[in-house]
Amino acid sequence: MTALERDRQESDGALLRRADRSPNANPFLSRFNLSRLDGFDLATLALLATLFILVVLTFRIYAVTNDEWVQHHYGELILNYYKSGFTDRALFQFDNLYLYGGLFDMAAVALSHIVPMEVYDLRHLMTGLCGIGGIAAAAALARQIAGPRAGFLAALLLATCGAWYGTMFNHTKDIPLAAMMTTASYFLIRTARDLPKPRWRDVIGLGLFTGLALGIKVLGLLLIGYTGVLVLASIPRPATAREASAFIGACVLRFLPALLIAYPIMLAAWPWAALSPLNPVRGLFQFAEFHYHIETWLDGQRYEMATAPRLYVPIYLAIRLPLLVLGAAALSLALVMLPQAMARVLPQQRRRETAMVIFMVLFPLACQVIGHGPAFTGMRHFLFVVPLLTVLAAIALDAVIASLGRQHLALAAAAFALVLADAGWNTRQLIRLHPYEYLYYNQIVGGLSGASRRYVMDYWVEIMPASVAQLASYLKRTEAHKKPVPPVYNVDVCGDRHAFERELRVQHLTNRLRWTDDWDHADFFIAPTHGNCDELLKGRTIATIEREGTLIGVVKDRRRITRPALVEAE
Numbered sequence: 001m002t003a004l005e006r007d008r009q010e011s012d013g014a015l016l017r018r019a020d021r022s023p024n025a026n027p028f029l030s031r032f033n034l035s036r037l038d039g040f041d042l043a044t045l046a047l048l049a050t051l052f053i054l055v056v057l058t059f060r061i062y063a064v065t066n067d068e069w070v071q072h073h074y075g076e077l078i079l080n081y082y083k084s085g086f087t088d089r090a091l092f093q094f095d096n097l098y099l100y101g102g103l104f105d106m107a108a109v110a111l112s113h114i115v116p117m118e119v120y121d122l123r124h125l126m127t128g129l130c131g132i133g134g135i136a137a138a139a140a141l142a143r144q145i146a147g148p149r150a151g152f153l154a155a156l157l158l159a160t161c162g163a164w165y166g167t168m169f170n171h172t173k174d175i176p177l178a179a180m181m182t183t184a185s186y187f188l189i190r191t192a193r194d195l196p197k198p199r200w201r202d203v204i205g206l207g208l209f210t211g212l213a214l215g216i217k218v219l220g221l222l223l224i225g226y227t228g229v230l231v232l233a234s235i236p237r238p239a240t241a242r243e244a245s246a247f248i249g250a251c252v253l254r255f256l257p258a259l260l261i262a263y264p265i266m267l268a269a270w271p272w273a274a275l276s277p278l279n280p281v282r283g284l285f286q287f288a289e290f291h292y293h294i295e296t297w298l299d300g301q302r303y304e305m306a307t308a309p310r311l312y313v314p315i316y317l318a319i320r321l322p323l324l325v326l327g328a329a330a331l332s333l334a335l336v337m338l339p340q341a342m343a344r345v346l347p348q349q350r351r352r353e354t355a356m357v358i359f360m361v362l363f364p365l366a367c368q369v370i371g372h373g374p375a376f377t378g379m380r381h382f383l384f385v386v387p388l389l390t391v392l393a394a395i396a397l398d399a400v401i402a403s404l405g406r407q408h409l410a411l412a413a414a415a416f417a418l419v420l421a422d423a424g425w426n427t428r429q430l431i432r433l434h435p436y437e438y439l440y441y442n443q444i445v446g447g448l449s450g451a452s453r454r455y456v457m458d459y460w461v462e463i464m465p466a467s468v469a470q471l472a473s474y475l476k477r478t479e480a481h482k483k484p485v486p487p488v489y490n491v492d493v494c495g496d497r498h499a500f501e502r503e504l505r506v507q508h509l510t511n512r513l514r515w516t517d518d519w520d521h522a523d524f525f526i527a528p529t530h531g532n533c534d535e536l537l538k539g540r541t542i543a544t545i546e547r548e549g550t551l552i553g554v555v556k557d558r559r560r561i562t563r564p565a566l567v568e569a570e
Contacts, residue, residue: 040148044139044155048132051159055128055168061435062169063464064120064499070097071172072119075105081271091271099283103215103269104130104176120502124169127176131168134179135159138387141186142394145353149401153419154387154394160426162433162440163320163379164386170460171380177216178384184209184223185360185388188230189353195234196250200257207258211265214273218283219364219384220266226360227255233356287374295531296376300454302531305376312375313368313382319445319455320379321389324422326442328393333358335396345399354395361385361392378456433547436462449550457530461495463545463553467526468503468513470543471555475512489513490562492522494533500526523563525556 077091092098108126112119135158143151158164168175187205191198206227213220231251235244267274273283294305298312309315318326335346336355346354364385367373374381397419405412430437433448439458441451451457471491479486489512493500497515504510516522519537527534529551539556546552 038148040152041143044143044148044152047152047155047159048136048139051132051135052129055125055132058435059124059128059169060121061465062124063460063462064496064502065170065172065460066496066499068120068123068170068172069496069498070095071102071105072108072123074100075102075107075109078102078106078269078271079109096286098272099286100173100217101215101220101266101270101273103212103265104172106269108172118506123172127170127172128168130176130179131164134164134175134182134387137179137182137186138391138394141182141189141357141387142391142398144186144189145350145357145391146395146398150394150398153397154391156419156423157322157325157390157393158387160423160430161322161325161386161390162426162430162437164383165430166433166436166438166440167380167383170462171383173216174380174383177213177219178387180209180213180216181220181223181384182387184213184220185226185357188223188226189356191255192230192234192353192356193349195231196247196254198254203255203258204261206255207261208265210258211262214262214266214280215269218280218287221280221284222360222364224259225363226356227258229359230356231255233352294376296378297453297455297531305374308375310369310372313379314365316379316456317365317382317385317389319441319451321386321442322422322426323442323444324419325390325393328396329361329389331400332392332396335399345403346395350395354392357388357391357395361388377459436547436552438462439547439552448548452550452552453529453532458528458552459530461493461499461528461530461553463528464493464495464499464503464526465506466545467543467553467555468500468507468509470545471524471526472507472509472512474542474555474557486512489523489559490516490518490521491524491526492516492519492537494525494527494536521562523557523559525558526553527556528553 074091074094074097077088077094077097080088081091104126108119108123111126112122115122117125135155138158139151139155142154164175184206187202187209190202191206194202206223210220210223213223231248234251235247239247266280270280273279276282296303296305296308296312298309298315303309303312332354336351336358364382368375368382379386397415401412401415401419404415429440433439436458438460439448439451441447441455445451445455475486475489491500491513493515497517500515501510504513513524522537525537525539527536534551534554534556537556537558538561539558540560541554542557543555544551544553
C-alpha cells in the first residue's frame, strides 16, 4: 500500500468518525432537529410512520398461530415461578419451552392484565411494533455504514419483503429476536470505530439489546461471538504480540459492562439459564439438536426435519426473498472481495464494516449447513439474518447509485427510480396476498403458484379467520329456514384447536360450531393446502381461500357422510 493510499484510508476513517459524532448522526436514537436531517432521513421516518399506521389498522386481521397459545402459557408459567418465590417449577416441565427465553411472553401476559384488549390481538400488535423496530434498526445500521440514502433503502427493502412484513404479526419469537439482534448489531458496528475505547452509550446499547435478544432465544449468544470477531479484526496492523494483547485486553475491559448488563436481563427472562452458569451454552447445543416428527417440503419432496437437506435454509432464503435483495446483497460481497478495484466505490472503512455484516449473515447459515441443524417451516428460524441481508443490499445499491452519479446525475436518478419501481412491485404483490403476505415466493420458483404443493405454504393456518367466517356465512344462507334451533356441527381442522376455538369466540359462533378430532364424525373440514392437508378428508368444497389464482385453503361439507338423514330431509 502506498503512502497516498494509506493517507486516503485514514482520511476516510476520520471523516466517518466525525460524521458519527455529529448532532444528527443517529436520527433514531438521539435528539435531533428535523430541519437538519437529510431528505432520505425524512423519507425513512415517513415510511416508519406509514408502517405504524398500517400495523394499527390491520393487526386484528391476522390469525393465531399453531404454537402461540403455548408460548403465552409459558409466559404465565414464568411469572407464576416468580410469584411463588421460585417454588412453582411447572415451567421446567412444560415440554421444551424452558430452553427458550420468555421475555416477549412475560411482557404480553403482564400487559394483558392492563391493556383492555383481547390477548392475542395484543400479542399481534406487540409483534407488529417489534417488526417496525427491526426495520428502523436495519435503517440505522445501513445509515451508520453508508449514509442516509442507504438507511432509507434498507428500510424500504425490508418493509416490502414478504418474509418480514408477512410474519410481523404472529412470529412472536423470531420477529422480536431479529429486531433485538439487528439493533445490537447497530451498536456493535458503532463500537468498532472507537476501539479499544468505544463510547459508553454504545457499550450500554450493545449490552441492553444483547440481553433482550438472549431473553427471547439462545441464538442471542451469537452477538457475543460477533463482538470477539470484531475485536480481533480491529487489531492494528502491523502489531507485535504484546501490542495485540494489550489491545484485546483494553477492549475486553471496555466491553465488560455490556456483559454485566446483558446477563441479568437474560436470567430474568430465562429462568432455566439461572439454574446453572453453563445452561445458556447447553441450550445452544440442545437447540441445534431439536428434531421433531414434523414434516416439511422442498421442491415437491416431503422430509422430516431431521432428514431435510443441508441446504434447506439457504434454499428457502433464495426463494422467499425479493430478487433485488438477493442480487444486491451478493453484490456487496463482491465489493468487499475486490478491495483494490472497488476502493472508490466502497471506501476502506465502509468495506470493513460491510464485511462484518456479511460475516453475521454467513456464519449462522454455515453453522446450520455444516452442523445439519433442525430445518422446518421454511426459513422462520433464520429471520434474524433477513434485516442484515437488506442492509447489505442497501449498501451495495447506494454504492452503485453513487458511482453512477459521479458519471451523470441522470444515471443515478434512473437507478434509484428502478429500485423504487421494484419496491412498488413488491408492495403490489403483498397487497394482493394480504393478509397472507408471508406466502410470498419470488420468481425463482414461479411465485406463489409455482410454490404451491412444492414448498412450505400456510403452515400457520392463517386461513382460519376467513375459513370460519365463510363457513358461518354458508350456514346462514343455507339454514335460515331451520327454526327455532339449528343443529350444532362438529368441525375438524387441519390446524390448532386453540386457534379455531378462538375464532369461534371472536366471531360469536360457539353455539353453532364445535371442535372435534374425530375425523369420522366431522361435519365440516377446514384445511390449508400446505402439505396437501386439504386432501385428508373427503367432502363437498363449499368455500375456498385463494390468492393470485392459487388455492391456499378450503372448507368442506361432510354432512352427506356424517348426517345423511339430515341432508336428505333438506
